[in-house]
Amino acid sequence: xxxxxxxxxxxxxxxxxxxxxxxxxxxxxxxxxxxxxxxxxxxxxxxxxxxxxxxxxxxxxxxxxxxxxxxxxxxxxxxxxxxxxxxxxxxxxxxxxxxxxxxxxxxxxxxxxxxxxxxxxxxxxxxxxxxxxxxxxxxxxxxxxxxxxxxxxx
Numbered sequence: 597x598x599x600x601x602x603x604x605x606x607x608x609x610x611x612x613x614x615x616x617x618x619x620x621x622x623x624x625x626x627x628x629x630x631x632x633x634x635x636x637x638x639x640x641x642x643x644x645x646x647x648x649x650x651x652x653x654x655x656x657x658x659x660x661x662x663x664x665x666x667x668x669x670x671x672x673x674x675x676x677x678x679x680x681x682x683x684x685x686x687x688x689x690x691x692x693x694x695x696x697x698x699x700x701x702x703x704x705x706x707x708x709x710x711x712x713x714x715x716x717x718x719x720x721x722x723x724x725x726x727x728x729x730x731x732x733x734x735x736x737x738x739x740x741x742x743x744x745x746x747x748x749x750x
Contacts, residue, residue: 618689618713621699622646624706626675627682633669637715644709649673649682650733661738667730669715676706 617637630637639648640663648664649655651671655678658664666672673682692700699710 617715618711619697619699620702620709620711620713622676622702622709622711623704624676624709625680625704626702627673627677627680628675628685628688629673629682630671630685632671633666633715635669635715635717636665636667637669637713638663638665639674640712640714642710642712644707646709646711647673647675647678648733649675649678653733655679656735658735659737659739663736663738665734665736666732667734668732670732672733674711674713676704676709 639646639658641658641660643660645657645659647655647657649672656664657678675682688702689700692702695701
């Protein structure tokens with residue numbers, strides 16, 4: 597019996613192509629301002645914590661296991677603190693070389709966060725009806741999802 601993978605089917609239909617932008621290891625204090633993107637972006641916190649700030653919304657703390665998805669690529673800030681300065685991502689990327697592990701390391705003396713940051717491209721003609729159904733930002737809080745849930749497993 598052939599098992600169907602609905603998410604895989606949707607991704608194939610949309611012709612989704614992913615490109616990991618960065619595996620970030622940041623030591624507080626730090627902040628990066630990401631401009632709007634042409635496609636969806638996401639940040640997955642693999643260790644520590646960070647704050648996500650979007651215009652017009654209250655800052656939101658993400659802990660290890662949490663993911664934020666910005667389906668329309670909205671501009672935003674990811675930082676070590678609820679408030680405070682953030683440098684433009686393009687300036688950070690130009691100044692910071694990857695270490696031997698492939699991480700971009702932001703030096704500081706405070707707590708450490710590890711974050712995978714990615715952006716995707718896709719066939720916009722096919723995706724438009726699906727993307728129009730999604731809110732501008734989706735938070736998946738790993739600590740609140742039962743391990744047996746479909747969201748956690750995904």
